[in-house]
Each structure stands twice: as C-alpha cells, then as structure tokens.
Amino acid sequence: MKRRNTHSTAEIFEVLKSSGNALSHDMIQENIGSDIDRATIYRVLNRFCEDGKVHKVIGDDGKQYFAICHNCSGKKQVHSHNHIHFRCLHCGKVECLERDLAVPLPEGYVAKVHNLVISGFCNNCS
Amino acid sequence: MKRRNTHSTAEIFEVLKSSGNALSHDMIQENIGSDIDRATIYRVLNRFCEDGKVHKVIGDDGKQYFAICHNCSGKKQVHSHNHIHFRCLHCGKVECLERDLAVPLPEGYVAKVHNLVISGFCNNCS
DNA sequence: TTTATAATGCGACCTTGTTGCGATAATATT
DNA sequence: AATATTATCGCAACAAGGTCGCATTATAAA
Ligand SMILES: [Mn+2]
Ligand SMILES: [Mn+2]
Ligand SMILES: [Zn+2]
Ligand SMILES: [Zn+2]
Numbered sequence: 001m002k003r004r005n006t007h008s009t010a011e012i013f014e015v016l017k018s019s020g021n022a023l024s025h026d027m028i029q030e031n032i033g034s035d036i037d038r039a040t041i042y043r044v045l046n047r048f049c050e051d052g053k054v055h056k057v058i059g060d061d062g063k064q065y066f067a068i069c070h071n072c073s074g075k076k077q078v079h080s081h082n083h084i085h086f087r088c089l090h091c092g093k094v095e096c097l098e099r100d101l102a103v104p105l106p107e108g109y110v111a112k113v114h115n116l117v118i119s120g121f122c123n124n125c126s
Numbered sequence: 127m128k129r130r131n132t133h134s135t136a137e138i139f140e141v142l143k144s145s146g147n148a149l150s151h152d153m154i155q156e157n158i159g160s161d162i163d164r165a166t167i168y169r170v171l172n173r174f175c176e177d178g179k180v181h182k183v184i185g186d187d188g189k190q191y192f193a194i195c196h197n198c199s200g201k202k203q204v205h206s207h208n209h210i211h212f213r214c215l216h217c218g219k220v221e222c223l224e225r226d227l228a229v230p231l232p233e234g235y236v237a238k239v240h241n242l243v244i245s246g247f248c249n250n251c252s
Numbered sequence: 253t254t255t256a257t258a259a260t261g262c263g264a265c266c267t268t269g270t271t272g273c274g275a276t277a278a279t280a281t282t
Numbered sequence: 283a284a285t286a287t288t289a290t291c292g293c294a295a296c297a298a299g300g301t302c303g304c305a306t307t308a309t310a311a312a
Binding site: 127128129130132134135162163164165166169170173188 | 257258259260261262263268269
C-alpha cells in the first residue's frame with residue numbers, strides 16, 4: 001500500500017502548511033482553490049495522520065481539527081502529542097501552543113492520547 | 127423562568143450523582159429506569175449546566191460528557207473548570223481528576239473554557 | 253380548583269464524519 | 283510508449299450525535 005502523489009494531497013497539505021494553524025474540514029475546503037470532495041478531504045487527512053505528517057484534535061465544539069506535526073519525526077514512534085491547543089471563540093483560529101505539558105496521572109493510569117483544548121480569545125481578538 | 131422539579135430531572139441527577147463520573151447521553155439512558163426521551167435528557171443536562179450544577183466536557187471521541195460540579199459553588203460566578211478528564215479506552219469510564227491545572231497562555235490570550243481530556247487505560251484496565 | 257407556563261415527547265431536522273462502489277488516474281511493468 | 287495494476291477519487295447513501303418546533307402534559311402558584 002504505497003502512497004501516491006495526487007493533486008488533492010498536495011493541495012491540502014499546502015493549505016495546512018501555509019495556514020500554520022489547525023484547520024477543520026470546512027476551513028480547508030474554503031481555503032482551497034479547486035473543489036475537492038468532502039469524503040476525499042477526510043480520507044486525505046486521515047492518511048496524513050496515519051503517516052505521522054499531521055495530527056488531529058477534537059475541539060470543544062466537537063469538530064476535528066488537523067495540524068501539521070512538528071518535532072514529530074514521522075512514523076518512527078507512537079504518534080502522540082501532549083501540547084495544548086487554543087481555539088479563539090471570536091475568529092475561530094485553532095493553534096498549537098508548542099509547549100509540552102507534563103500531566104501527572106494517578107497511580108495505575110496509562111495515557112495514550114492527549115486532547116487538550118482551551119478556548120477563549122486570542123491575542124488579536126481579546 | 128423558574129425551574130420545576132420533575133421526575134426526569136430528579137432521576138437524571140441521581141444517575142449522575144450515584145455514578146460519580148462524567149456520563150454521556152447514552153450512558154445516562156442505560157442507567158435510568160424509566161425511559162426518558164433523548165431530547166429531554168439533553169435539555170435537562172443543558173439546564174443543569176446553565177444552573178451550574180453540572181459541567182460538560184467534549185471527549186476525544188467527540189461526545190458530550192456531563193458530570194456533577196464540585197467546588198463550583200452554584201451560579202455565583204463564571205462556570206469554568208480547569209481540571210483534566212480521563213477517558214478509559216477499555217471500559218469507557220470518564221472521570222474528573224479533581225486537581226486544578228494552571229496553564230500559562232501566551233501574552234494577550236484569554237482563557238474562557240478548558241476542555242482537557244486524556245484518554246488511555248484506567249487503574250482497573252491497565 | 254383553576255390557571256399559567258415550564259417541561260416533556262415526538263418527529264423532523266442539522267451537522268459532522270464515514271463507507272461502498274464504480275470510475276479515474278498515478279505508478280509500475282512490459 | 284503502451285499496458286497493467288491498484289491507490290485514490292467522486293458521488294451517494296448512511297450513521298451518530300445533538301438540536302428544534304410544536305402540540306401535550308404536569309408542576310406549582312393563585
Ligand atoms: Mn497540535
Ligand atoms: Mn470535570
Ligand atoms: Zn481570535
Ligand atoms: Zn477502564
């Protein structure tokens with residue numbers, strides 16, 4: 001199952017990269033020139049996640065947001081992120097606050113996935 | 127707009143209280159004796175949230191979980207919680223880890239809502 | 253007991269995301 | 283360059299989770 005370079009994958013990745021933020025499906029669809037099918041966008045994004053190029057966060061609005069991985073050298077290890085995400089209630093921007101957060105869990109608890117979101121007003125909107 | 131004491135509100139609150147955890151809509155519906163309509167359950171839960179008796183978290187599965195508030199003296203102030211929630215990937219339990227977490231945000235950012243969820247395996251399932 | 257209206261049940265609806273399948277196009281093979 | 287292979291795409295249908303409108307019910311005040 002070897003990945004192919006397609007128009008869709010290139011364009012979606014470019015949108016994510018130039019944005020620099022975490023984007024939801026509809027944000028991506030807006031910022032894209034050609035119109036790519038909804039299902040395709042989701043499939044491309046999920047493939048990116050599997051390949052460790054992108055990570056996904058569930059916002060406090062229940063939506064999925066996707067952001068390019070940094071300091072997350074490919075698929076060589078477990079693809080986990082423990083940084084906070086900030087979602088602006090005014091402009092909608094979702095950003096990765098690239099400072100890792102150490103969370104102490106009670107005895108016997110094993111963390112697998114971190115989904116940390118704070119919403120409020122960003123520097124531009126406060 | 128004064129609240130009324132109904133069969134539904136009493137029973138739903140009792141389920142939340144005796145569980146001690148954060149419950150999703152379907153968990154509540156299972157643990158309830160009589161069958162209360164889906165819409166009613168959501169309306170009751172949202173009313174509880176408005177009244178500061180319960181708080182809501184969006185899980186990393188995208189679902190809403192509701193838990194009784196502790197140390198959250200009613201509606202006298204902004205209803206905010208900054209504790210971590212743990213969701214077990216095996217047994218499905220979602221619990222509030224009642225230790226407040228101070229998260230430093232960049233200059234100019236204002237936090238309104240904390241939605242912090244870690245999923246993994248709980249003490250019973252690890 | 254009567255009255256006002258908050259809360260309920262039901263159905264319709266919405267949004268977000270996934271899946272099946274036949275068609276298309278990227279890559280490998282000849 | 284032509285062909286074969288199959289990953290990816292587009293479309294439509296579906297599913298889950300949650301909300302809303304409206305007529306009906308039931309709580310609590312008068
Ligand atoms: Mn991130
Ligand atoms: Mn909680
Ligand atoms: Zn903003
Ligand atoms: Zn467990």
